Amino acid sequence: MNTMMACKNCGAEMYKTGICARCDWHVGWMPVAQHSDGSTTFVTERRHTFMAGSLILATVIGIIAVVASATSGSAAGAAVGSLLTAAAMVAWKKTRLGKVWTGLPPDDRLAAWPGVFVSVALAIVCIPITLMCIAFINMARLDR
Numbered sequence: 001m002n003t004m005m006a007c008k009n010c011g012a013e014m015y016k017t018g019i020c021a022r023c024d025w026h027v028g029w030m031p032v033a034q035h036s037d038g039s040t041t042f043v044t045e046r047r048h049t050f051m052a053g054s055l056i057l058a059t060v061i062g063i064i065a066v067v068a069s070a071t072s073g074s075a076a077g078a079a080v081g082s083l084l085t086a087a088a089m090v091a092w093k094k095t096r097l098g099k100v101w102t103g104l105p106p107d108d109r110l111a112a113w114p115g116v117f118v119s120v121a122l123a124i125v126c127i128p129i130t131l132m133c134i135a136f137i138n139m140a141r142l143d144r
């Protein structure tokens, strides 16, 4: 679990799950101000709501596809549905539901890419449903 990565802020080697020893950055934070004494102020990365809504949508559509295929006996539909759900879940987990993207380590971003890509493509196709998912996120105050 404790793999090393280069700090996104200063480039120093750090643990992916820890805090940078040189500048105090950690995954999910964005630098907002550089001070004359060399220290940096960070804020939590804002949730990418559209991405989060897309991931929820893709997960739900994937599950519906699996269930629908199971009842109609379509193996292809079940395969596509489970792939979609799996990809969306990986992206969901890696980005903490859209909360970390800019500061995501490259290998995690790579792992999240297929899910994000497919989810966003789906979200654009089903834009009214996507907007409902985003409204749900805002209503549930997942932003905090």
Ligand SMILES: [Zn+2]
Pocket: 007, 008, 009, 010, 011, 012, 020, 021, 022, 023, 024, 025
């Ligand atoms: Zn650093």
